[in-house]
Amino acid sequence: MFTSRPIGFVQSLYKESKEIPKGLGAKHEAEGVLTILPEFETGLTDIDGFSHLIVLWEFDRSQGFDLLGTPPSDNRPHGVFATRSPRRPNPIGLTIVELRRRDGADLHVRGVDMLDGTPILDIKPLLSSIPAEKLRRGWLAEAEAHKK
Amino acid sequence: MFTSRPIGFVQSLYKESKEIPKGLGAKHEAEGVLTILPEFETGLTDIDGFSHLIVLWEFDRSQGFDLLGTPPSDNRPHGVFATRSPRRPNPIGLTIVELRRRDGADLHVRGVDMLDGTPILDIKPLLSSIPAEKLRRGWLAEAEAHKK
Numbered sequence: 001m002f003t004s005r006p007i008g009f010v011q012s013l014y015k016e017s018k019e020i021p022k023g024l025g026a027k028h029e030a031e032g033v034l035t036i037l038p039e040f041e042t043g044l045t046d047i048d049g050f051s052h053l054i055v056l057w058e059f060d061r062s063q064g065f066d067l068l069g070t071p072p073s074d075n076r077p078h079g080v081f082a083t084r085s086p087r088r089p090n091p092i093g094l095t096i097v098e099l100r101r102r103d104g105a106d107l108h109v110r111g112v113d114m115l116d117g118t119p120i121l122d123i124k125p126l127l128s129s130i131p132a133e134k135l136r137r138g139w140l141a142e143a144e145a146h147k148k
Numbered sequence: 149m150f151t152s153r154p155i156g157f158v159q160s161l162y163k164e165s166k167e168i169p170k171g172l173g174a175k176h177e178a179e180g181v182l183t184i185l186p187e188f189e190t191g192l193t194d195i196d197g198f199s200h201l202i203v204l205w206e207f208d209r210s211q212g213f214d215l216l217g218t219p220p221s222d223n224r225p226h227g228v229f230a231t232r233s234p235r236r237p238n239p240i241g242l243t244i245v246e247l248r249r250r251d252g253a254d255l256h257v258r259g260v261d262m263l264d265g266t267p268i269l270d271i272k273p274l275l276s277s278i279p280a281e282k283l284r285r286g287w288l289a290e291a292e293a294h295k296k
Contacts, residue, residue, distance in 0.1 A: 001267070002206065004149040007229075007237050036229075040237060042215040045227030049286020052278050056204070056240055058150065067190040079193030081155075081184075081271040089155050089188060090269045092204055092240070096278065119149070121238045123229040127285060129277045130200050130244065137275060138197020 004058060006119035007043075008036035008105070012112050017061070020113050022072040024147055031100070032112035034120055041105040044123075048102045052126040053109070058119045059091040074143040082138065093118075096126060152206060154267035155191075156184035156253070160260050165209070168261050170220040172295055179248070180260035182268055189253040192271075196250045200274040201257070206267045207239040222291040230286065241266075244274060 011033040014020050021027060034055065036044060047053070065087045068077045080088055097109035107123075159181040162168050169175060182203065184192060195201070213235045216225045228236055245257035255271075 001152040001154070001208075002239055003151050004238055006149070040215065040229075043228040043230075043237075045216060045225075045230065046287050047227055047230040049284065049290075050230065051282065051284035054242065056238070056242075060149075067188065068193060077193075079195055080191040081188075082191075082193065082195040082198065082273055084272060084275075088270060089191075090152055090204070091150055092270050094202065094204075094242075094272060122236060122240050124232060124242060125230055125286065125288070126278065126283060127232075127288060129280050129283060130274065132277050132279070134199065135274060135277060136197065136199035138273065139194050140273070140275060142197075 004121055006037070007040045007122065008034055008120045010057065010112065010114045010116065010118040010120060011035055012114055012116040014115050017115065024073045024144055028111045028113045030112045031108070031110050034107040034109055034123070036105040036107070038105060044102065044105065047125070050099060050125040053097055053099055054124040054126055055095045055097055055120060056122040057093045057095070057114055058121055059086040059093050060119055061115065062086040062091055065089050074139060076139070078139055092121065152269055154185070155188045155270065156182055156268045158205065158260065158262045158264065158266040158268060159183055160262055160264040162263050165263065172221045172292055176259045176261045178260045179256070179258050182255040182257055182271070184253040184255070186253060192250065192253070195273070198247060198273040201245055201247055202272040202274055203243045203245055203268060204270040205241045205243070205262055206269055207234040207241050208267055209263065210234040210239055213237050222287060224287070226287055240269065
């Protein structure tokens, strides 16, 4: 296995977890900056051509994990691998952001749901999409239907 | 930072990297099994309701990283964060698979592009999609256009 290392850090308006929109219908439209460390900047070559990026990052302010948990969007517990809970065996978060512009080692993005200072582990281009009509969304769709 | 730990392993027909379809137009339709370790099985509760899963896994047969590399789908070098190269600062791979059925701790999936025995780091439900018409795909779209 491997020991993670940051390739950069998130600049976000969110200083505490409670400030991040959560639960049903939460929108992630916040702008922020992914600041890549100078030694990795060359790895950003040609990233400007992509509209959306997959950002992998570390839940660095979360400790331990729970196999079952009740997410903010439901009142029933679900398995950790069926949720986006921060308390995971490997504390890796994933966010898809829209790339607005690149300024050297700074990626200005939209759709940030990370805390300020979050360590970034990896960035990958989003190359394709599953059509929305092909997605089944399990307990989340049930919770949304129940709310209506 | 953290030290990664496997939550399970991939069962795949691919024993060597050269067997995995790569390059422009490569289709990932192979079936395989994600076998979760018994101590994490409870974390799969309610995962059956989702059609598509995001699998994070370790490039365990890759060593070191390159900031620039030429992918199988192009003849020009690109930054590692603009490609899906296995040689990354944090050796984390990402695959979106279709969940066909769950059998206890075994998830039978379609869309496997990992080698047999690959350690799985995390599984997350795919909750939404970016509409295909909103995706800009940079150098990959250029390489596709050039091939026609």
